[in-house]
Amino acid sequence: MILDRARFPLWLAVALAVLLVLAGWSFTVGRFPVSPGDVWAALWSAIAGGESGLAKNVEAVILQVRAPRLVASLVVGAALAAAGAAYQNLFKNPLVSPDILGVSAGCALGAGLAILYSLPIVAIQALAFAGGLAAVALVVAVGSWVRGRDPILTLILTGVVVGSLFGAGVALVKYVADPYNQLPAITFWLLGSFSGALPKDLAVAMPLLAAGLVPLVLLRWRIDLLALSEDEARSLGLDVGRLRLLVIVCATLVTASAVALAGVIGWVGLVIPHAARLLVGASFARVMPLSLVLGAAFMLAVDTLCRTVAATEIPPGVATAFIGTPVFIALLAVTFRR
Amino acid sequence: MRRAIALLAALVPLATLAARDFVDDAGRRVSLPDKVERVYAAGPPASVAVFALAPDRLIGWTRAFRDNEKAWVPKKYADLPELGRLSGRGNTANVEVVLKAKPDLIVDIGSTAGTFSSLADRVQQQTGIPYVLLDGRLDTTPQQIEKLAKILGTEARGKELADLWRSRVDALKARIATIPHDNRPEVYYARGPQGLVTGLGGSINVEMIEFLGAKNVAGGEKGGLAQVGFEQVVLWDPSVIVTNDPNFMRDMWKMPVWTSVTAVRKKRVYLSPHLPFGWFDYPPGANRLIGLLWLSEILYPDLFRHDYPMEIATFYKLFYHQEPTGEQIAKMLAEPGVLPR
Numbered sequence: 001m002i003l004d005r006a007r008f009p010l011w012l013a014v015a016l017a018v019l020l021v022l023a024g025w026s027f028t029v030g031r032f033p034v035s036p037g038d039v040w041a042a043l044w045s046a047i048a049g050g051e052s053g054l055a056k057n058v059e060a061v062i063l064q065v066r067a068p069r070l071v072a073s074l075v076v077g078a079a080l081a082a083a084g085a086a087y088q089n090l091f092k093n094p095l096v097s098p099d100i101l102g103v104s105a106g107c108a109l110g111a112g113l114a115i116l117y118s119l120p121i122v123a124i125q126a127l128a129f130a131g132g133l134a135a136v137a138l139v140v141a142v143g144s145w146v147r148g149r150d151p152i153l154t155l156i157l158t159g160v161v162v163g164s165l166f167g168a169g170v171a172l173v174k175y176v177a178d179p180y181n182q183l184p185a186i187t188f189w190l191l192g193s194f195s196g197a198l199p200k201d202l203a204v205a206m207p208l209l210a211a212g213l214v215p216l217v218l219l220r221w222r223i224d225l226l227a228l229s230e231d232e233a234r235s236l237g238l239d240v241g242r243l244r245l246l247v248i249v250c251a252t253l254v255t256a257s258a259v260a261l262a263g264v265i266g267w268v269g270l271v272i273p274h275a276a277r278l279l280v281g282a283s284f285a286r287v288m289p290l291s292l293v294l295g296a297a298f299m300l301a302v303d304t305l306c307r308t309v310a311a312t313e314i315p316p317g318v319a320t321a322f323i324g325t326p327v328f329i330a331l332l333a334v335t336f337r338r
Numbered sequence: 339m340r341r342a343i344a345l346l347a348a349l350v351p352l353a354t355l356a357a358r359d360f361v362d363d364a365g366r367r368v369s370l371p372d373k374v375e376r377v378y379a380a381g382p383p384a385s386v387a388v389f390a391l392a393p394d395r396l397i398g399w400t401r402a403f404r405d406n407e408k409a410w411v412p413k414k415y416a417d418l419p420e421l422g423r424l425s426g427r428g429n430t431a432n433v434e435v436v437l438k439a440k441p442d443l444i445v446d447i448g449s450t451a452g453t454f455s456s457l458a459d460r461v462q463q464q465t466g467i468p469y470v471l472l473d474g475r476l477d478t479t480p481q482q483i484e485k486l487a488k489i490l491g492t493e494a495r496g497k498e499l500a501d502l503w504r505s506r507v508d509a510l511k512a513r514i515a516t517i518p519h520d521n522r523p524e525v526y527y528a529r530g531p532q533g534l535v536t537g538l539g540g541s542i543n544v545e546m547i548e549f550l551g552a553k554n555v556a557g558g559e560k561g562g563l564a565q566v567g568f569e570q571v572v573l574w575d576p577s578v579i580v581t582n583d584p585n586f587m588r589d590m591w592k593m594p595v596w597t598s599v600t601a602v603r604k605k606r607v608y609l610s611p612h613l614p615f616g617w618f619d620y621p622p623g624a625n626r627l628i629g630l631l632w633l634s635e636i637l638y639p640d641l642f643r644h645d646y647p648m649e650i651a652t653f654y655k656l657f658y659h660q661e662p663t664g665e666q667i668a669k670m671l672a673e674p675g676v677l678p679r
Contacts, residue, residue, distance in 0.1 A: 030569050031567065031569045031570045031573050032569045032570075032572055032573045056598045057572050057575070057598040057599070059598075060572060060594050060595045060597075060598035061568075061569055061572050061595075061598075063594075064568070064593075064594045064595040064598075065567070065568040065569050065572065065595050066569065069567075115531065118583075118584075118585065119531075119585070120531065120585040120588075120589060121531045121532055121585065121589065124531060178401070178620070179382075179423065180382065180543075180616070180619065180620035180621050180622070181529075181582065181616075181620045184529070184530070184535060184563050185529070185530045185531060185535065188530060188535050188563075188565050189530075191565070193534075193565055195532075195534050195565060195566065195567035195568060196532040196534050196568070198593065198595070307567050307569065310559070311556070311558060311559055311566065311570050312538065312556075312559060312561075312564040312565065312566055312570075313564070313565045313566055313567050313570075315565065
C-alpha cells in the first residue's frame, strides 16, 4: 500500500480536500439549527464588517461557539498528531504518543490544582500548560543528569516515572477535592472537551501552537535523520543532542497547549502518524505534513459527532479511544500482515 | 440441659441490647444500642443532619471546616476532627480511625440503592457498629430528620426542625401550585468553572428546581451530572440560570455567547451562597431548606419576597446552633448575584 514518493503530494491534496469538505459540513450541523446561508452571512459580516442581519443568538452560535470550536478541534488534532509523529520518529518507536514524557499528567496536575483552589478558567489553562512543561522539563533534567549510555531509553523510562508521579499527584488532588463540587469539575476537565473553547482561548493557544509546529515543519528533513542511528546521523554533520532537545521542546509546547485548550485527548497522536506512514512511508518529512492534515480532519470529525449526537456531550477523549482502538488494530493488521 | 440454660442466660443481655430494632430505608434491619452517644456520619448530608439534631453526639466531620466556614457554627463544633467519608463518591475514611473514634452508630443519608446498602452491610460486619442508611431525597427530608431523631432519642428537637421545614416548604408549594404551568421558568444549572456542567433529570444536584415546580432545561435526559456545549445552552435558552461558581458568575457577563442567552440578557443569573453549607446542592442535605426559600424567590420574584435576614437567622440558629451576626448576613447577601432582587 506504500506508494512511491511522487504520490505524496497527491495524498496530501486528497487529505486537504477531505478536511475542507468536513469543515464545511461541520459548520452547518449542530444542536442549534443554523442554515448554510446563516453561516455564510455571519462569517462574511465578521470578515468584511457590517451587520449580518441575523438574530443575536444565531450570530453568537456561529461566531462565538461553532467557529472557535471548529478551529480548536482542527488545531488540537493537528498538534497532537504532529507531536505524536515527531516523538515516534525521535524515539524510533511506533508505540509512542505525545504524552510519553509526562506532558498530559503534568497538565492534568496543574489543572486539578487550579480547580482545587477554585481559580478562574484562565488560571486553570495557564496552570495546565505550566504543569505540562514542568513535567517534561523534569524528565529532560533527570535524563541528562542520569546520562545513560542510551539517552533515548533513559528519556522514555524517566518519562514513564515522572508521568506516574504526576499521575499520583492528580489522584491525590481528586482525593482531597470536595466530592460534591470540585471532584466532578476535575473529572470533567480531565475527560477533555471542546465545548468551552472560546475565541479568546484560541488567541492564547494559537501562537504557542504555531511556535511549536513551525520549527517541526521547517526542520522536517533534518528531523527525519534522527531516525538513523546516532553514529550515522553524526557522520552527516547533525548535532543530534541539540536537534533532539529542539524536537522535545517543540512537541512539548504543542502538546501542552493542546491539552490546556481541550483537556486530555488520547489516541490521536498515536493512531494518526501510523495512518500517515501507511500512506506515504516512514519518512518524517512526508509523515509530518500528512499527519497535520489527517489529525485535524480526524479530530474535527470526532468532535462534530461529540457535539451533535445528544444534548449532552460525549467527551472527545472517550470518542477517540472508541474510534481509535479498532482503527489502530486495522492499521496493525495492514502493516504487519503484509 | 444445664448447658442450654447457661447459653440462654448468656443470650439474654444480647436480647435486651437488640431491643431497639430499626428498619432503615434500604430495608436493612439494624439493632440499635439503647443509648446513642457517639455518632459517625458517613457522608456530608448525614453530617449536616446529625449536627442539626444532636451536635454533641457528632464525633467529627467528613471534611474539616475551612477557615471561612468556621465563623458560621459554634467553635467547639467547627473544631471537630476530620474523619473522612465512608461511602458515596470516594471513600476517604480509614476504618481504623473510625473505630478509634468509638462511635455507637454510623449514619449515612443518600442513595439507598444496592451499592450503598451492601456497603453499609460490609462496614457493619467489619466494625460491629450498627450502620443506618436513610433515603436522602429532597422531598423526604422532614421524614429523614424525624427518623434520625427517633434513632438518636431527640424526638422533640426532630419535631422542631421538621416542623420548620414543613411550615416553610408547604407554604412555598401551596403558592406555587397556583401558578399556571406556562408561567413557570425554565432553569439551567451551571456548574463548573465554565458553567457547562449541569444536572440531568432525576439528578440529586438539581432536585430543588423541579421540587419548586420549575423546569430543568437539561431534564429531558435522565442521569447525573453531564457536560453540555454552549450551543445546547443557547438552544435551550433558559430564562433563569443558577450557579455555585463565583468565577463563572463573574466571567460570564463579558462573554458574547452567554449574553445571547435570555437569562443573562435579563440579568437573571444567580449565585448560591455556600457558608457553612451550600444553599443549592452541595451537600444535598437538610441545608437546602434555606436554599429552597432563596430559589423560590429567584424563580417567582412576583410571588415571594422573603425577609432574608430573619429567615437566615431563624434557620441557622435552629440548624447550625448559632445566629449569624448582622454583619455576616449582610456580607453574604452583598455578594453579586446572591440577592434575587
